Amino acid sequence: MNLQKNIPLKEHTTFKIGGPAEYFVEATSAEELQEALLWAKENKQQYLVLGGGSNLLISDDGYKGLVIKLKLDKLEFIDTKVIVGPGVKLAYLLNTSLEHSLTGLEFAAGIPGTVGGAIRGNAGTFGLGMADVVKKIKYLDESNEIREMYGHQSGFAYRHSIFKENNWIIVQAELELEHGNTEKSRALIKERLDKRQEAQPNQPSAGCIFKNIRFEEVDDLEVLKNKHVEVDNFLQFKKIPAAYLIDRAGLKGYTIGDAQVSEIHANYIINKGQATAEQVIMLISFIKQQIRDKYGIQLQEEVQIVV
Template identity: 35%
Template sequence: MNKENIYKQLTKEIPNSKVYINEPMKNHTSFKIGGIADIYIKAKTVEDIKYILNYVKNEQIKLTIVGNGSNILVKDGGIRGITMQIDLDGIHINEETVKVGAGVKLATLGIALKKEELTGFEFAAGIPGSIGGAVRMNAGAYGGEFSDIVEKVTCITPEGIVKELEKEELQYSYRHSRFVDTNEIILYATLKLEKGNEIEIKNKMDELMLARKTKQPLELPSAGSTFKRGADFYASKIIEEAGLKGFKIGGAQVSEKHSGFVVNVDNATAKDVLELTQYMKKVVYEKFGKELELEVEIIGE
């Protein structure tokens, strides 16, 4: 089926979700980079997600899942088939237990938890992702990570079966969970927090946000830390020691403020970023014998 027909059919069949055709992925990524997605869907209900899973299976269409686009680099050729952003809303607070939709932004949840005087989430409030992306990546910062607070996850398999998984089943480790190795889609996460004090929570969030603003190039598009922390080294430190700070290929640059970030300084293409990261890996390996591993995920063609 051609994409015009897919677009027409989906617009009719899943009216609660927004469907786009030939959608530039630079509009949906914090890097502001990426070719077009043939079909892009902001999925707002579990029923619509089920519909799409069934649809791609029947029509044999490739499906790509995204959240808030803050840890991905979409290649310049774009994404074929259907790209589905999991955009489920909802924050349900019951004492210290919080059930939250995969599409909720961490910043939005941070504001709600501060108001409800629930503590334990402060580390995450400045991470520009969605709950789905953060649960999958075990996102973390300033001594905390998602595995500290996730109690349960509701997910859906590619076959459309909804499952509830307990923390022990999530296989959490550094920037990893079972969802990295399976095609399960995160729908909801249940978090366990503790009773706190609004002023103290606010002060902690402000302190961490200030630390981010001071150290990270938040004024430029990026996907956060480009590489993972190594077993015995910090990527940013070793990149700086390799003399790469400020190094540029095309519109992509090793941030002058934080060598762990590659930033889009001048309409960078994905090709610029990939060439730059390859070069960084090569120089670091030649100088120190250490392998840099990408934290940012590359999708598309």
């Protein structure tokens, strides 16, 4: 095991924030991952699994314990079935699938990060997500044993899965795609990427900071309507975008240090250069308090804060 020390984690996150990992190792196979987990257990160290670092805010003090960067990058196509390692980047999976004339992953266009992180959080767009394509998953449970589960058993919900709930580590997935019209698919992807380009900032960030608010989480939609929240506009997905509320609360551009609520997309906090995790956390707290005061809604973080 090639154990390294004091590796700066800001290099491993899209936010470009985070102090050093006390211990750091790359795992290129399930066995190497098991070995790393065993090392952590024997040495009484906590551990953090890292995919693409695109959904993480890591403390300025870094991580005390072992950070395991997943590099399991198997990718195999068997007709419409895809066997994929968790370390494969979603963008690479999407492009390679199209080269194999397979469609079904259009929803993943523009989502940074890896397959493992995406399955864990059921990442997606436009109402579709990993849950729609994952058929089987191999994962490590708390006893460090490899187990297998079907997609429909995986408790997938909005930005949620059984793997997130139990901190199980995905080591391989089997996806089911289809022989579709790849030209149409490429056109759709281009259209979506162009839209994202316009609607999202290109400074370092961790994507959306807060989850959108599902209608069932709101005590009384009428109360929101009385506060001029245009609830009827969101009937299709039955969710109120967090960005909409943050924007309405006048918080676009609000800045603490080098952390700023994006002027382009209110649910993004951007790192203007030297932002610290502390500044981002203060900004998150401020936004939550404002939204609670104005709309009686408690925003939930989509980003994972590691302190």
